[in-house]
Amino acid sequence: MELINVNQENSFNPTPKLKSSPIPIFFVSFNGDDNICIHCGEKYTMTLIYEQKYCKKCLSNYLTNMDNDSSKHKTDTRSGTVIIDNINMYLDVYLLKKDLECSKYEISETKVSQNIQECCRNCLIILFFKQIIGRYHNFYYNYQDLSTKYKNVIESERYCKLCGKLLYQGTDHYIMREFKLCSNCYLISSGCIESTLTKKVISIVYLPWWENTSDCYCYEKLVFTSNCQKYCENCFIFLIGCRYCLTTNIIFGITNQSQCKKCKRVSIIILENKKIISINSGNNVLDDFLISIRHDQLKIAKFANDLKNIDKYFVPSKICDYSLCGKVFSEKLMKYIPYHILNLQM
Incomplete structure (x- = not known):
């Protein structure tokens, strides 16, 4: 990755595949030691992988506010389902659907999704956020259900989900488990x-x-x-x-x-x-x-x-x-x- 000097590049975009959110994001803290949401006072929830803290209440409010902006929506004429257009992606996130019987959106345990706005509020499970630093812990492999989810993420992480570039094709398990960012989509x-x-x-x-x-x-x-x-x-x-x-x-x-x-x-x-x-x-x-x-x-x-x-x-x-x-x-x-x-x- 070539280091870019922004003094000479005014149009520089550090995350070119993502959009800037039209409203502020309050569901994560700037202090990783916080356990209580500084915005609403609710206790932070931990992501299933990488132990990132976020506020479920503020995340739900954020998604609701985004849904209220109809200019960013399109409708599936067959099902009547409101879907966020993929070009308006503000969060780089891995998530799962908890309720397999819910048919509001097409996300399941077998599919790792990154478009958080495609999820039903009641079925939302955050695996981890790509825009927040995460660290691997060995205990993921101590729980069968979590281990399976984590292995699925590792396999999907071979390629960048934003640009499709191959990130790692080796077999070193330590490197495979690391929290990685694509050098094309995340520019320092x-x-x-x-x-x-x-x-x-x-x-x-x-x-x-x-x-x-x-x-x-x-x-x-x-x-x-x-x-x-x-x-x-x-x-x-x-x-x-x-x-x-x-x-x-x-x-x-x-x-x-x-x-x-x-x-x-x-x-x-x-x-x-x-x-x-x-x-x-x-x-x-x-x-x-x-x-x-x-x-x-x-x-x-x-x-x-x-x-x-x-x-x-x-x-x-x-x-x-x-x-x-x-x-x-x-x-x-x-x-x-x-x-x-x-x-x-x-």
Whole structure:
């Protein structure tokens, strides 16, 4: 996969086979540690595979709101069934139909579907979302029913369901079980923006998935400032999510806004002024130093170069967990501590 510099490509689309949702997606949290939906207060449900959390109530509301937009529908004249046109696909998801007697939609245990809007609400079973990081667990093989479903998914995952490209044809069971994304349909890009603190250029990486980690790549806990924004107080990395596209911008420094590269929506970055005092001394030379010791350690150039070697598919958790975490020191970084002198005697 060739890394795309979005500074030179204004029409860049990180998920070209998917559409931006016309309404915000609230059924997933930006904090993977959340157990209660921050939107409605209901307890999160776990997907059958990869343990991704989502809110059933908010998902049902989302699908209902989508159904109410008749401009996106077509009708099967033989059955009278309302169907969402396949060109309007907003979610990349694997699902099953629970009730085999239900004939509202043609989805069954033997067919893995990705169009979530083709499902009857009462029969909806989410196997996993492709736009949210998932991790394999060995216990899937401890339960016969779940093991069968998982093996069916593995077999279907040999080919990308969005573009049809062959992703993996080997027999290595570990590779077959990994959560993979197609390098043609999920594009990672990089760019540069100006820091509002130092007025110098800082790096930004555009991820084509919903990065719901609660920990920074330096292993410190992230601070959540909204339902789609978080940052690290130690190294000042900002993660800004788009709830219309389920994409994430990683910004390596302080700036005042972030733009989704898919839908072009702009988010104002939330950060209290008192939070940046640890690297804002008022002295430009010192401020530049305090910033540089954080982001030089990340070796962003090396990280971007590694991405160029991706061919057919990539594993999202390895992109961030290994490529970034391995380049960040876990110890606390230097901070500026404001002070003033009292009763100075000469």
